[in-house]
Amino acid sequence: MTKALYVAYFTGVAGQSIGLFYIGDGTLVGVDVATMQYDGAYQTAADGSLEGVVEYVLPAGASLITGAPAGTAPTRVAVKLALPADFADGRVITIETPLGPVNAKFEKVKDLPS
Template sequence: MDGFYAAYLTGRAGSGLLLFAIRGPTFIGVDGGGVKYDGQIEVVDVGLKCTIVYMIPAGTPNLITGASPPATDQRIPLEFILPKDFWNGQVVGITTPLGPVNARFQKLRDW
């Protein structure tokens, strides 16, 4: 699972691209809007449990969920389950605190 990935995201108000890396249990990434992602991935019976915190800088425009831009930096915790073969092109729905998104993942290269 170690490697570099792209996530093509779509929400109520638009779409975006998240680039991230997984090495062991560590998840780290950034999207085109400047949002930073840090977290852990754990293999569980039903897939991969992702425990992520994403940081939205103050004034970030055009959040794809349609949420209003934050006036101050926001750290938002998020937990979700991915299928074990999440990078195979399937669309995965993820419910975030700011609204739902659909994600399609692609593995770009091994670590």
């Protein structure tokens, strides 16, 4: 898989969000408009799909698009991530988080040099 920047459009039962992500060399990092920072690692399977874990910290009092209540203190969340080989082809991918499902649509912004 090439290194690239992606925009992700997120929807949940209580709202929408958008994030920018770098995916490449087994690393997935990003930030969204709610100021959540994402840090993860993945492996590429033989079929080109990606599997890994992404962690992020929910700020205290943050409104969540999943509809889950806001916490009173920052909370670290880990999510198992499984993306198909052509995840940025316009399809909607459901990501199951501990706080409820999130639908994501990825779009490649730019390939980055190796």
